[in-house]
Amino acid sequence: MTAQALASLSEEVLLEIRGLEKSFGGVKAVSDVSMDLRAGIVTTLVGPNGAGKTTLFNLITGHLTHSGGSVRWLGRDIGGMKPYRIARLGIARTFQDLRLFKDMTVEENILTVMEPGALPFSFTGPSAREKRERVARVMERTGLADKARTRAVDLAYAERKFLSLARIMAAKARLWLLDEPASGLDPNSYATFLRLLREEVAAGVTVCIIEHNLDIVVGSSDRIAFLDRGRLLADGDPKTVLEDPELTKIYFGDRV
Numbered sequence: 001m002t003a004q005a006l007a008s009l010s011e012e013v014l015l016e017i018r019g020l021e022k023s024f025g026g027v028k029a030v031s032d033v034s035m036d037l038r039a040g041i042v043t044t045l046v047g048p049n050g051a052g053k054t055t056l057f058n059l060i061t062g063h064l065t066h067s068g069g070s071v072r073w074l075g076r077d078i079g080g081m082k083p084y085r086i087a088r089l090g091i092a093r094t095f096q097d098l099r100l101f102k103d104m105t106v107e108e109n110i111l112t113v114m115e116p117g118a119l120p121f122s123f124t125g126p127s128a129r130e131k132r133e134r135v136a137r138v139m140e141r142t143g144l145a146d147k148a149r150t151r152a153v154d155l156a157y158a159e160r161k162f163l164s165l166a167r168i169m170a171a172k173a174r175l176w177l178l179d180e181p182a183s184g185l186d187p188n189s190y191a192t193f194l195r196l197l198r199e200e201v202a203a204g205v206t207v208c209i210i211e212h213n214l215d216i217v218v219g220s221s222d223r224i225a226f227l228d229r230g231r232l233l234a235d236g237d238p239k240t241v242l243e244d245p246e247l248t249k250i251y252f253g254d255r256v
């Protein structure tokens, strides 16, 4: 892809968030947040505990309903839609607690995301042969090929994380929302994760990550959105955001 094509790709807004609000009782978990997720960009949500990062994910995926503002996917208002419908539009997500089917094998866990109703833009679903090939491909790429028949519960921690990534890869979603995908990975597994992420982004996937580890943030992000107490305080290039002394104080709990 030429530099010009790449630049124009990143101009495309997939997800447009405007004035988004969510309160729990008296707590404003998300407060007047406006931001865009642009095609082919890795955005990382950063902020101290309770900043509103998970709530923002939940509002995008339909696990929560907003109390104001809007979320638009490719121009279409998706606020209030059920999670399964949003997933079908091409927005996939991983959870901090991974939410795998623990008694199913690796292969079966990946197959579940290929049910016709679970796939973006699909009513009939892929053929049995396509499914087999796709499962084999993602297991190979995530290093799980020799664990195909192993139950999720019997996998090592890093393998479970790669299984959760394999599921999202097989779903062929256009936007990935990843909740701490690299936390707890050893250096080799982390390098593999980063390589996979970059390959997928180069192939057209757009990614938004929640991450606490700043080394991981720097290594994986094109852009950082900094949240605190529900508000978006900064949204820009990683170096600029992470070197801002005020944000650093907030992040490390050293605010005045």
Ligand SMILES: Nc1ncnc2c1ncn2[C@@H]1O[C@H](COP(=O)(O)OP(=O)(O)OP(=O)(O)O)[C@@H](O)[C@H]1O
Residues within 6 Å of the ligand: 024, 027, 028, 029, 047, 048, 049, 050, 051, 052, 053, 054, 055, 056
């Ligand atoms: N279901 C809920 N009911 C009541 N309050 C909630 C609920 N979910 C989140 N909150 C509150 O909303 C605020 C934002 O929480 P959220 O989990 O989105 O933050 P976060 O940035 O993801 O934090 P962390 O990094 O600790 O996971 C917090 O004050 C939290 O206590």
